[in-house]
Amino acid sequence: MTGTAPRRRGRPPREDAADAPAARDRILEAAREEFSEHGYDKTSVRGIAKAAGVDAALVHHYFGTKEQVFEAAVALVFAPAMEAPKAVEEGPLDGVGERLTRYVLGVWENPATRAPLLAIVRSAVNNETAAAVFRRLIASRVMRRIAVRLDTPDAELRTELAAAQLVGTALLRYVIKVEPLASADPEQIVARLAPVVQGHLTGP
Template identity: 75%
Template sequence: MTDAAPRRGRGRPSRTQTEAGPATRDRILEAAREEFSERGYEKTSVRGIAKSAGVDSALVHHYFGTKEQVFEAAIEVAFAPALDAPEMVLKGSLDGIGERLTRFFLGIWENPTSRTPLLAIVRSAVHNDTAAAVFRRLVVAQVMRRVADRLDVPDGELRVELAAAQLVGIAMLRYVIKVEPLASVDMERIVARVAPVVQGHLTNP
């Protein structure tokens, strides 16, 4: 008589599933981004992500852990262009950093490919404390502190936060709430008006 296959513990993914590799992990992340985008953080569940990805919930937990950790992984992938900001913005002198940061930030929002996941991230962060904490941890650690370090002034973090508040406020009004005429004005006009303000936050005495 052939030995029966060993039973896997409850809630654990099968060997076949765990051996699926990077493609399965990427599929779960893609499903997570879509679920968070459509439903927001609170209404998204690990089970829903698993169903959308065509796997069982145990496999989502195997790769990412909790829903908060899935959200953070999905944010990091979707937010990847913005995480390049320090390298791109900090090249060159500090004299033009306000314009470079403004143009870079608005450029990400102008791109439909990056705008869709960013909208999902912002909406989730606004309505849920857990999502907001994840978003804040990612942005502060990987973007704001690196820009603040480049300024080399005692109040660098405050300066960067003020500049970020200016830019995020514009993004909310232009891309999320869509207040006119800001929502439809040419981006270059916005850059021309806002960049000097951002520059002032970052470098003025």
């Protein structure tokens, strides 16, 4: 007997635990890159661990299953978009459609945020598990926060319809690249889309 308690399954080795914050960040960044490059189906926890320079048990310790790692990676990529509810909270509701539309398109138009968004969305489009994570994240962290501001019994339905309008436009413009939408001027898109989003949120 050495007096040392056996290491529980999934518990990080002592040397990894000492570097916990940095190791966790490396895992999260590696996961984002692996999912972006290979998609959900072809990414493994072992591959993420190798890219991060850690043991696979450490990935499980911090994030759990592959699905949970994916959700954490999506949250990292979508961090800028998670600020979207502020477009509702700041200013009167009668202008929320334009503010929200302009914000969402701005996130997609920015090259720094568009590339990782594209990769993650492609995973969600091609895999049902990834799609479920994507829907859950959007519903819990974005749309429900917007629905709270709307004083109507169907607030969640309204926000989901607005989200469908914006996400659908983003898919057609940036992922599938359907013309002429893909090359249309962003201001033209805002002018046509914002009244529809406004109608979903505050219309009769």
